[in-house]
Amino acid sequence: MTKRIVVLGGGTAGTMVANKLARQLSAPIGNKEVEVTLVSNAEKHIYQPGYLYIAFNEKMPEHFVRKEKELVHRNVNLVFDDVVRIDSEANKLVSDKASYPYDYLVVATGSYPDFDSIPGLKEAAHDFYTLEGAIKLRDALASFEGGTILLTVDVPHKCPAAPLEITLMMEDYFARRGIRDRVKIVYTYPINRIHSLEPIARWAEPAFEKRNIIAETFFNLEKIDPERKVAITMDGEEHAFDLLISVPAHKGAPVILNSGIGDETGFIPTDRYTLKMEGSDNIYVIGDATNLPISKAGSTAHYQSETLVPNLISRINGISETAHYNGKVACFLENSLHDASMITFDYTHPPQPATTSELLHWFKGVYNEIYWLNVRGIM
Amino acid sequence: MSEPTVTESVDARGSYCPGPLMELVKTIKSAQVGDVIEILSNDEGSAKDIPVWVKKMKHELVYRKKVNDYWKIAIRKKH
Numbered sequence: 001m002t003k004r005i006v007v008l009g010g011g012t013a014g015t016m017v018a019n020k021l022a023r024q025l026s027a028p029i030g031n032k033e034v035e036v037t038l039v040s041n042a043e044k045h046i047y048q049p050g051y052l053y054i055a056f057n058e059k060m061p062e063h064f065v066r067k068e069k070e071l072v073h074r075n076v077n078l079v080f081d082d083v084v085r086i087d088s089e090a091n092k093l094v095s096d097k098a099s100y101p102y103d104y105l106v107v108a109t110g111s112y113p114d115f116d117s118i119p120g121l122k123e124a125a126h127d128f129y130t131l132e133g134a135i136k137l138r139d140a141l142a143s144f145e146g147g148t149i150l151l152t153v154d155v156p157h158k159c160p161a162a163p164l165e166i167t168l169m170m171e172d173y174f175a176r177r178g179i180r181d182r183v184k185i186v187y188t189y190p191i192n193r194i195h196s197l198e199p200i201a202r203w204a205e206p207a208f209e210k211r212n213i214i215a216e217t218f219f220n221l222e223k224i225d226p227e228r229k230v231a232i233t234m235d236g237e238e239h240a241f242d243l244l245i246s247v248p249a250h251k252g253a254p255v256i257l258n259s260g261i262g263d264e265t266g267f268i269p270t271d272r273y274t275l276k277m278e279g280s281d282n283i284y285v286i287g288d289a290t291n292l293p294i295s296k297a298g299s300t301a302h303y304q305s306e307t308l309v310p311n312l313i314s315r316i317n318g319i320s321e322t323a324h325y326n327g328k329v330a331c332f333l334e335n336s337l338h339d340a341s342m343i344t345f346d347y348t349h350p351p352q353p354a355t356t357s358e359l360l361h362w363f364k365g366v367y368n369e370i371y372w373l374n375v376r377g378i379m
Numbered sequence: 380m381s382e383p384t385v386t387e388s389v390d391a392r393g394s395y396c397p398g399p400l401m402e403l404v405k406t407i408k409s410a411q412v413g414d415v416i417e418i419l420s421n422d423e424g425s426a427k428d429i430p431v432w433v434k435k436m437k438h439e440l441v442y443r444k445k446v447n448d449y450w451k452i453a454i455r456k457k458h
C-alpha cells in the first residue's frame with residue numbers, strides 16, 4: 001500500500017520539507033510506494049524577512065513574493081485548501097471540501113501576530129510582521145518629517161532579533177534622509193535589558209548610545225489610546241508617540257487551536273529532539289508551530305528539516321530514526337542599512353555575535369536571494 | 380515548609396533565544412492570578428534576571444533552587 005506523507009502548511013518549513021522528501025524519495029514516489037502531499041492555504045509564498053527591506057523602501061514587495069506552485073517539486077502533490085481540523089485519532093486532515101488521510105503528518109502551520117492581543121493595537125499601531133503592514137509602514141515612514149517613534153515588543157514573536165534590527169536600520173534610514181535630528185527613536189523591551197540574550201544586548205548597547213537611540217526596559221504594554229496617541233504600560237505609565245510600531249504577541253494557526261492539539265496560544269507541544277508531537281508517533285511538528293523555547297525563525301525550520309526529513313525517510317525504509325535536532329538556529333543581525341552581525345547557537349552553546357561588518361550585510365542580501373533555492377530543497 | 384502546587388511548568392532548558400525569562404513573560408500573561416509557574420533553566424543569567432523581573436513587576440518569587448545542573452524557579456502571579 002502507498003505510504004502517505006502529508007505536509008500541512010506551505011511556508012518556509014513545509015515547502016522545504018515537501019521538496020526535500022520529493023527529491024530524496026523520487027524512486028518510491030515513482031513506484032507509487034510513497035506519496036508526498038503538501039496542503040496549503042496560500043498560493044503566494046512570501047519571504048517574510050523581506051518585510052524589513054520593504055519598510056525602508058529598499059526593495060519593492062514583489063521582490064519577496066513567488067507563486068507557491070513554482071517552488072514545489074513535480075513529485076509533490078500540491079493542494080490549495082484551508083484545513084479546518086487535524087483529526088489525529090482518524091489520521092486525517094479535514095477541510096470544508098475534502099479530507100486528507102495520512103500515515104505520517106508534518107505540521108508546518110507557522111505563527112501569526114495577534115492584533116487583538118492589546119486594546120488599541122489594531123487601530124493605532126504599525127507593524128512590519130505582515131506584508132500589508134510593511135507596505136503601510138513604508139509609506140508612513142516615507143512621509144514622516146519628525147517626532148517620536150515608539151517601538152513596542154510583546155512575546156512570543158517570531159524572529160527575536162527583528163525589533164532590534166528595525167530600530168538600528170531606522171536610525172540609519174533617517175540619518176540618510178538628513179532628518180535624524182528631528183526624529184526621536186524610542187525602543188522598548190519587556191525585561192531588564194534591550195534583548196533577552198545578554199550577548200546580543202551587549203552587542204547593541206554601544207550602537208544605541210552612539211547613535212542616540214533611547215531604550216526603555218521593563219516596558220510591558222497593556223493598552224493603547226489611539227485618540228491621545230499614548231501607550232500605557234503595566235505599571236500605569238503613559239508613553240506618548242507620533243508613530244507607533246508594535247510587534248504583537250504571536251499565536252499559532254487557527255487550525256491548531258481548532259484541533260485541540262496545541263497549548264492555549266496554539267503552539268504544539270513538541271519533543272525537542274525528535275520533533276514529534278508529544279504523545280504521537282506519526283505527527284511531526286516543524287518551524288514556528290512548535291512550542292519549543294527557541295527562536296521562531298526560518299533558519300530553525302531549515303535545521304529542523306535536517307532531522308525530520310532523514311527520520312521520515314528512515315521510517316519509509318523500515319529503519320529506526322537516528323537523527324536528533326540539537327536546537328541549532330542561525331540569525332543575521334542588521335546593524336544599519338549597510339552593515340550586520342550574525343549569531344549561531346543550539347541547546348548547549350550560547351550565541352556570540354560576530355564582528356559587525358559590511359560583508360555580513362552583503363551576505364544577508366545574498367541569502368535573501370538564495371532562499372528561493374533553499375526552500376526548493378536544493379541547498 | 381510544604382511547596383505550593385505548580386500550575387504550569389515550563390522547560391526552558393537549552394533556551395538561549397528568546398530565553399527562559401521571555402518564556403516566563405509569555406506564560407504569566409495567559410495564567411490566572413494566584414497560579415504558580417515553574418521555569419526550568421540551565422542559564423545562569425536567567426537565574427539572576429528572573430527574580431529582578433518578578434520583583435519589578437510585583438509578582439512573587441516562590442522558590443529558586445539549583446537541582447543538579449539546572450535551576451528551578453517558581454513564581455506566583457499576583458495581579
Ligand SMILES: Cc1cc2nc3c(=O)[nH]c(=O)nc-3n(C[C@H](O)[C@H](O)[C@H](O)COP(=O)(O)OP(=O)(O)OC[C@H]3O[C@@H](n4cnc5c(N)ncnc54)[C@H](O)[C@@H]3O)c2cc1C
Nearest residue numbers: 009010011012013041048049083110159287288297298299
Ligand atoms: C519581519 C520578519 C523578519 C524575519 N527575519 C528572519 C531572519 O532574518 N531569519 C530567519 O531565519 N527568520 C526570520 N523570520 C522568521 C521566518 O520568516 C519564520 O520563522 C518562518 O517563515 C517560519 O516558517 P514556518 O513554515 O514555520 O511558517 P510560515 O512560513 O509562516 O508558513 C506557514 C504556512 O502555513 C500555512 N497554513 C496555516 N494554516 C493553514 C491551514 N489551516 N491550512 C492550510 N495551510 C495553512 C500558511 O498559509 C503558510 O504558508 C522573520 C520574520 C519576520 C516577520
